[in-house]
Amino acid sequence: MRKITYIDAMNEALHEEMQRDENVFVIGEDVDIDGGVWNECYKLMETFGKQRVVGTPISESAFSGLAAGAAMCGLRPVLEFMYMDFVGVAMDQLCNQIAKLHIMSGGQVKIPVTIRMCGTGTGSREAAQHSQSLEAWFAHIPGFKVVMPATAKDSKGLLKAAIRDDSPVIFIENRNLYYEKEPVPEGEFIVPIGQGEIVREGTDVTVVAVAYSRHKVLKALEMTEASVELIDPRTVDPLDMPLILDSLAKTGKLLVVQEATSECGIGAEIVRQVVEKGFDYLDCPPVVLGGKNIPTPFSAPLEDHVLPQVEDIAEKITAFAKYQI
């Protein structure tokens, strides 16, 4: 299979979807200039013109609301935040408008907006305001679907699914993955929203790894003998709980790895659902290995200290595998 980068895979999805449906347009800061700061909009402007590739001032509230209003009138915007961290200034438009207009109207308006949270991630020493994983904010607000692709293939397939979905979808990208080449099938394919993936089969421990953590876990597996079933949920809202519960029925042990702080995060939600729906499967207390509850510091040793590292994950898995009832 050919190999392309995560960012090129999304770029391909955008080209294909904009070609397929003239109601799809892209809006955000710098998207019309040199293909965007991440090169995520490469050649879109040249191909589709400025009416469909809309560069904006740094006015996240206004252009988020613009996307919502345009969606109410039948368009399908792909809205872009340069960094996920910048979404704070637009939370009313996202959480009070985009998430709620469909139900407040009694179903009369649909809000098919794809909200790309670009540049999410940690480990590149960008300090507290550029190193957050805020997926739980949106999973907590009814009205959104939240996806977090961890591979180039999923970035393309999920972006196409998000654009075609009639609900608002928060699409969280990871900057550490942007420029890695990975196998991506040619031509049309969709990765359904709400469908997780078993990355590796195993029998000792179920490890659910959210987004970039999938790659950290894969590295950690090289350092442990344990037989791990690695699940990438890919969508964090709605979660593919049947996949996780089926795996737990086999292993009896659950470790969730995420970069977001553990408190009130997706891992905590997975554990809640497991306790409610699969308590009898559990052989030991489930654990969430996430970021520490503190804003991310800049300096390398400090940042590394607050985030789960490959060694931490390997250690936890080994301990889990040894745990006897």
Place this chain on the structure above:
Amino acid sequence: MIKKYYKRMLTIRYFEERIKQMYRGGEFFGAIHLYIGQEAIAVGLCSQLSDNDYVFSTHRGHGHYLAKTHDTKGAIAELFGKETGCSHGYGGSMHMFNPLKGFMGGNGIVGGGIPLALGAAFSAQYRGTNEVSVVFFGEGASNQGTFHESLNLAALKKLPLIAVCENNRYAATTPVALSTSDEDITKRADAYGIKSLSVNGNDLTEVIAAAKKAVKHVRSGNGPFLLDCKTYRVEPHCGIIADKRPEDELAQWQKPENDPLNCYQAQHPKELNSATVAALETDVKYEIEEAVEFARASSFPKVENFIKEFAVQ
């Protein structure tokens, strides 16, 4: 036309008075923000719009809804939370919707609807139509970031947006002098290179003339327009919150010459003579009572339909 416009203002006035009475009588619940005293603005603006044009409203939106859609039954049924309501009982007072008539919803967040209206204006430009998008908001919302961001973006992209500030002198209970550094909102339009007009919002004739200019400007592709309509919120901010305002100020605004209905009637003594007005009053009261009966007789939405339609888990 004169009779028609007067009747539209009268419908809003009687609607608001009737629901105030029913609300105080405990017939329905939730927040209600009354539009009494501001009727000329909604009626004046909507008189220049078609069903294909968009209106985005506020928390004080009953008047906008009635002026744009003339759907008295759907409005009262919505206040009652009935399935025949204009938002099928999902929205209530602050979230009336009727997209088929171009009414794109009220909004519970001050300034929250301005960016949405920008989006409808964008969609009109995108699709190459000559539709216009109108957003109502108060002077309180003109202090929100969304107002400034949206004006800048609308001017930049030459979007067909009409921003209508209903300067009713109060942001909840804070008077304009304490919330707004310069209460001439047109200066804010100037800052973004946007054409604007300041009008007596209680004078329907003036509002209609200004709305005509604004719609013509925007429909011809010249970019956005702002109207600063000076008015007064006669009622308290919200149905159940009493507010204290200077008695002389209230008395001044309640004088007949400052009331939009009386003012319009005085301008057209022949067309709106006392017999005509009396007949219109009877008609409007009848229409509203019919709507009240319709709302009372309607069913509440069914939970099983809710679960099915919105995939409630």
